[in-house]
Amino acid sequence: MHLVVIGGGHAGVEAAHVAARLGVPTTLLTMNLDQIGQMSCNPSIGGVGKGHMVREVDALGGAMGRLADAAGIHFRILNASRGMAVRGPRAQADRVKYRLLARRWLEDTPNLHLRQGTAVALRWEQGQKGLQGVELEDGSFLPCDAVVVTAGTFLNGCILIGEKRVEAGRVGEPASRALGEQLRALGLPWRRLKTGTSPRIAKGSIDFARLEPQPGDDPPRPFSFFGPAPTLPQVLCHIAQTTAETEAAVRENLHRSSMYGGHIEGVGPRYCPSIEDKYVKFPDKDRHQIFVEPDSLETDEIYLAGLSTSMPVDVQQRMVRSMAGFEQAEILRPGYAIEYDAFDPLQLSRDLSVQGLEGVWFAGQINGTTGYEEAAGQGFMAGVNAVRWLRDQEPIVLGRDQAYLGVMIDDLVTKGTDEPYRMLTARAEHRLGLACDLADERLLDVARSIGVLTEEEVASVEHRMAWRAKVHGECDEAWVSRSTPFGAVALESGLGLASGMTLKDLLQRQQITTEHADALLALLPAWMEEASIERAWERDRLLFEVRYAPYRAREARMHEGRRAWDQIRIPESFQIEELSGLSREVKEKFLRHRPETLGQASRIPGITPAAVTLIHLMIEKR
């Protein structure tokens, strides 16, 4: 048994790592060993929605959280003011260190082999049945039984700077033509997508005194539930603002940008628009924030997040120098747009295998997503499921109420995507139930069935859960009255004492501040017995659980009935063409999206509730 992972980006790293850890001899094939784990765009990991997925991958035994912790030089919890469930951990990761750590991580993984080379074709015994292996550009052949393709932006990649157009997968790295051509020729529907990066600036040329500093959290909070705390020295980030001159530079040269000069056919993400887009689409907004992010402790490179552009270099220079603090700035590497092939994720099954191509899984940007975290999540699940397929086990499909990873994969394979897909918490209808800090508990059962976490890691989650249950129990049993110490705190907070009030009831009240809560919890034996916990964190978490119960119940209730639909499989023999009473649009959508369950069918835009009812009726009739 042998698995090949094509590509050494964030999807490839996770896929190869998990497959090898599960005991399958795995080869990670990359065009350049030195670029394993490369962060092609901004040097940061996580964020709102994305940080959730990093935690989830970590909770299941993946690599990204630990790598980011080890390479992180600036940690910040985003969205703390927006609520517990949507808090998103984010870190600036040292680009150089991250890459080296990722490679070291893979090299230290048993069963995992690295190989530099370019895949040019997949080979099957007959048609697309019976995968034999991967053909390499150097003329050699890698036999394998399953392959996970994580080609990122390399398939027919093309870099654009102004009017210039260069074939490349990343700047300075060649694109991969042959494999993309083969996949196109096999009839997989594809499209061109586009994304962009920002210029990178020499640190010494920036006047940081004129920028607004943005410190990280102290102490830094790690992504990983299991790994060691961050150890690298922490650095500052800064915020700069665009000016009227920046806008003028953009507006006067719009025709010269690749985007607006008509040199790009691909669709870009709305979620990280280029600076050109920002000015064109929001003419009323005269200032845009630019995040000044250190690239690495090893280099003097600075990344300007928010200034993604495909302008010619001279315009980029003018734009950069238009900002306060950047008057003397020197561009080390210009920003660029990149256009690449992505394949329609609708042809994937829920396990991320490609329907019709035996033994092939797709993960990452090839599926139309954008972002390291989205890639890592898919890579991890594709790796897991490729191994399970090799072993004749049922695939693991995460529910939308279980994980952002489940939301993402379901969105991709059910609805498809017309633009690079980025995770947003808005996509999760069970958002309040998907807090990233609870990912370890929420996914423990799944992690157990996957089987990558060590016994100690599983035990550590179980231990935390048991302790939390004990605290909850004590909160339920502690009576708040004049004769108990809890009563005193309650009175101090200005609340009246109701008879029969438990500590949990009291904690539900908004009048109880975090200080009150700390004082109250300090009275609980279970709370105090555990020395190793971060009390402030656990207190927030407890308050969240206690106070959000009605909203979470409401959210769950809303989708109760629909969840049953996810269990109803649409038989493969189901012939929608034969159903009268459905509009042609519905039938076409159904055939294109190929839902595997009734639940998926119900989420496809254009398939109406009545159509779902009818399909349901027909399935039951059989």
Add this chain to the structure above:
Amino acid sequence: MFPPICAPATPLFPAAIHVVRVSGQDLRTRLRPLLNLPEPRRAALRRMSWGDFQERALVLFFPAPASYTGEDVVEFQLHGNPLLTRRFLEHLGTLGIRLAEPGEFTRRALLHGKQDLLEVEALGDLLSAATDAQLRMAQARAGQVPAWLKAAKATIIPWLARAEGAVDYGEDEGISLDLDALKRDFRPLLQQFHVEQTRSAAARWLRDGITLALVGRPNAGKSTLFNALAGEDRAIVTAHPGTTRDVLEVRCEWAGLPLVLFDTAGLRRANDPVERLGVERVAPVLERVDLVLHLEPASDPKPDEALLAHLEPFRAKVMDVYTFSDVASAEGIAISAATGDLTALEKALKARFLGDQAPEACLGALATQRQRELLDDMVAQVEMLLGLPSESPAEVVASLLQGLWELWARLTGEDRAESALDHLFTGFCLGK
């Protein structure tokens, strides 16, 4: 392939006509023992007789496939006598035509490709439509989202987009969420929802009828009122199944309200001494009915302690009515069946069941159980939103709004698609 079915397409209350529809294959043969079907799509009078009954009905025949269900369909327009119609349906049963299950006509229409799904959607979830008549009623709003729901969308979507923006991009982009302003926008929405709840409840009462029990001590005027309400329809008195002959059920229409009267005083003959029934017989009736009219003579309103004790558990649905108001005056609902002055009762009943909506105003109201439940859910959702403490984080607001939007989409059957996200990205400049 499908067995023939029949169903009344109008409520079985006394009315000018009742429509009964039959759907199935080769109905010409099947119905031959009863009548010769007229030419397709030509209304014709047919005399039919079965058992002791005779009826001249207007009959319409739509042969397959050019019919509502795609099968043969026959429509009978009978005289609007509920008893007659029930007997007719029973007779169809002896011809092998069974009563349709809820929504079965529509389901067949769908299966035979006769009905566009959009049409059906406008009628609500076909599976949960309780009767075919309900579907007809909902047709009043066929094909379009009512104005009040459109207005609700116009309130929900921008706030949802803002809330999502505040959650997903808020801190970096400085998008804030003003909960007080949101509440100001949603309060009128809640009021509108309440009005729709009333309209919808009223529509339900108008369709299903209001069950009433008349109680009171002897000589409180029960019989007089009973007769005044039931009017000529007294002829259609049937013993209610499962109860003793002491409880009668009379269906009638009074002042535009379909009523089901429960008379707990037994068959009334002029010289019959009116006697109070035992609890064991009255209690189930009180349990069942929608409203208990408790009659007391205005001239002599002394409470009957024993009766009051029986009524106590049902206090919420007891309405005190003072009778013989022509003899003595009284506060509250005072009527005189003798002079025919029942205005106060009519007003009280309409206020209670129609919420002061005119019956015709209820025509486009949400009709099915499913729709009503969704509306109730929307109300609960908005109430939760309005009840949020002012310091609530954006995530809770966003979660509730997303739920509300989901309910809206389910109610209208409209695609939810990505419109909230679309709104977000056209309304705000977001992202690095």
